[in-house]
Amino acid sequence: MNIIVCIKQVPNVKEVKWDPDTGNLIRTGLPSIINVNDKNALEAALVLKEKHGGKVTVISMGPPQVEESLREALGMGVDEAVQLSDKAFAGADCWATSHTLALAVKKLSGADLVLLGVEAMDGNTAQVGPELAEALGLPILSYALSIDVDGKAVKVTQKLGDVVRVLEADLPAVITVEKEANEPRVAPMDCVLEACEKDVPVWKAETIGADEENCGLKGSPTRLRKIFSPKVTRGQVELFSGSLDEVAEKFVAKLKELYYL
């Protein structure tokens, strides 16, 4: 079975320090890590490989230093790694990211399964997995707690809030893996040593046949206006009492009074 895992390198928010005078994040020396949740995707892939055989390939789009994270994944026991680094990829939103990843997956001649973490710690959109599935024309099985492959089909238990559903799809498919799905392994020293020796090819836009118009900031339909911390405002609470109908009427009257209706 061929599995591709997409990982993202993110700043280690646990070690973030703030400049007390300017209130700005101190970026120098801020260590990067594999997005915690993506490690669950790596673990899930490695477990599936141990059970069904085959190969696990990890890909990551980002600046040159993502090589570190790719090697860390190799250290966990992943077979091959591909780095997607090109100035043209910089500033990508979810759409441009999934578009680029999709081209890389195609360049790798596809896979039986493409695994991702549910969401990245820095963006928290949880969009890249589903959008990648869309771009590849494959079914998406999101928020997976467990993954079982049986012949040509895959069964996933999906966590939706308090509800757990069982989903089934034909292979190939895209799956986003939940934090609770597993406990990612610690990299064993023999894999770490092998990982140091392995070749990590760097693919650019032209390697995967990407049109620069569809990559990075240029290819991103999202426009970021402003980033701000939401003001915490203490609203006034008014409790309505009475029968259900009375409460509903009072509520509608209140909304009208406040010009919401």
Next chain:
Amino acid sequence: MGSEMYFGKEHEMVRRAVRDFVDKVINPRVDEWEEAEIAPLHELFKKMGDLGFLGIRYDPKYGGGGMDYWAETAFLEELARIHCGGIPMAIAVQTNMATPAIDEFGSEFLKEKYLAPAIAGDLVAAIAVTEPGAGSDVAALTTFAQKDGDHYVINGSKTYITNGTQADFLTLLARTSENPGYHSFSLFVVETKTPGFSVSRKLKKMGMRSSDTAELFFDNVRVPAENLIGAENEGFIQQMMQFQHERFTVLPFSYVAAKRIIEETIEHLKKRIVFGKPLITKQVLRHRLAEWLSDAEALKQLAYHIVRMKTARQDASKEISMGKLLAAQLMNKVTDGCLQMYGGLGFMEEMPISRAYRDSRLIAIGGGASEIMCEIIARLEGF
């Protein structure tokens, strides 16, 4: 910062793997082990052995990683992130205190029989040098190994032995001749299941509680002659060399732990309002913290210098002694000073700073007291 000037990619990968292990497997259980005054070393070492952590520098022929001193230093620096001193010490006994002599001077037989399983985490090791009547003055030890055909018969006792209640084998220094001078001692591997061996007492300690410490008794313990490490009567010199590996561990343990303790203290001082302002605004405290950070940085640089010396196969005994001396001073100063900054809160048993204070006190005593470090430095400086 700037560590990338010394550590390569592979070292950073070792670091990440060890860090991951410390965070996931060790730190969540430290409180439990401190409370129990022992850690399940067979279970812990097996996990570490399976991951290849117990033989980073050792020959791949015996299951080691065959890596360099930088990799070992990255490993030790990450162990210093464990939330106590006892567990790093227990691990370092296995990797840097009881096994280097087997690696350096041991026969093929000893390496296959003891080094390989120690690296794999199948056997727990301890180093047995100190005796009730011989600590700083190692040459005063009286445990005797009498040659008897193809065996040595060992009689005597050892004390303050780390991992002593759980060890499967001891790397033991005993007298093999009544002659005065240093050429009268030998190092042995002694299996603790040998008849005549007993753990006479598990000792209670002010700190390093998660590490078990034992008093050991040897009553006609028969050890096969092939368990002699290196040449007969050369054990003292071999142990002095083994001590270099042991003492070096104190440097990374100290500069990393000191920095962490200082950073935690800073976080506390930012939040603690006294006389209407956060305590961190008091210059007298800020300066003290800044000075200790500078000391820690200097110690780190000395450690890196020692690694370069060792890599170039130079004798670093003097620098290691200096480093151990400074590390003990730094840790005593930092843990005492930071505890003071926490006030009454710092005196509470549940606070990490009080554990750090108790644990750190050992550094100036164990593995050669600070005064002994000074004696070595003076001697090597020729006065």
